[in-house]
Amino acid sequence: SAALRRLVEAARGSEAGRAGARKAQAAADRFMMAMAGDLPGYEEAARALYAADADRFRHHIAGWPADVRGYAERLAGAAFGS
Known part of the structure; x- marks a missing residue:
């Protein structure tokens, strides 16, 4: 049925979103560990990255060098849904 098809598509999209967020968290974490x-x-x-708390994440990286901070934010973007 059409309703079931929509539910399956929504679940797939949600699963893909979570997988993308996990990949972004891992990439940002690797970069941050190496550079910061x-x-x-x-x-x-x-901790804020893995809690998907963008405001707290940005607060704690605010004092980092601009290039490191900018790249960490770019890598982490999908973890925060942006």
Whole structure:
């Protein structure tokens, strides 16, 4: 039926979204560990990343060098649905 087809399509889209978010989290985390692991706020930013808390993430990376901060934000974007 059409209703069942819509439910299946919605579930697939939701699953794909979660997979994309997990990939973004992993990519951002790898980058952050390599480039910012010793910077202030790293651990808190990683926790915010995995909690999908974009505001808290941005707060904790605010003092990082602009290029590192910008790339981390770009990589993490899908983790926050942006």
